Amino acid sequence: MNFPASWDDIDTFERKNKGIYVNVFGYNEEGKIYPLRLTEGEDAIDLLLISDGEKKHYCWIKNFNRLLGRKGKPRYFCKTCMNGFTRPDALTNHRTYCNEEGTVRIVLPKPGSEESVLHFKNYNRSMRVPFVIYADFESCIVPVDTCQPNPNKSYTNKIQKHVPISFCIYVKCFDDSVL
Numbered sequence: 001m002n003f004p005a006s007w008d009d010i011d012t013f014e015r016k017n018k019g020i021y022v023n024v025f026g027y028n029e030e031g032k033i034y035p036l037r038l039t040e041g042e043d044a045i046d047l048l049l050i051s052d053g054e055k056k057h058y059c060w061i062k063n064f065n066r067l068l069g070r071k072g073k074p075r076y077f078c079k080t081c082m083n084g085f086t087r088p089d090a091l092t093n094h095r096t097y098c099n100e101e102g103t104v105r106i107v108l109p110k111p112g113s114e115e116s117v118l119h120f121k122n123y124n125r126s127m128r129v130p131f132v133i134y135a136d137f138e139s140c141i142v143p144v145d146t147c148q149p150n151p152n153k154s155y156t157n158k159i160q161k162h163v164p165i166s167f168c169i170y171v172k173c174f175d176d177s178v179l
Contacts, residue, residue: 023045026048034124045060133171134172
């Protein structure tokens, strides 16, 4: 094997040592940990890849949940999507769905940044809608006489009723000669 080991070297190591699996995780400048290489083995050895330019080193992650968790209540983390759960059974239920997907790294924009505002800028790629329909419905609120509710059952106390008065539908076409 070459040192530091490449992904191919780790694959070779797993083939030669049946039953030993290796997961590799990385981290960014903000200290967020994300998966780099995950195996299918349930009891895999977890390694953290630390890199400084060309220098790289693997560190053993003794307790993955403690590495990602905060002080206080224990959390159980999914190694695929890095989401945390408060109960082990919630993590087990989550894994049945998460394992169907590939390795994911959740990246959210910073609050207040340009990326956090949803906007549309490529208007030249939009398609015209041939018809737009506007509809409006008017009603009048009328008081309602109600009977006494049964305290043994769930109920809604109705005090007013909407009585329809009028409606209007306006159809607008992009070409006025069509209608």
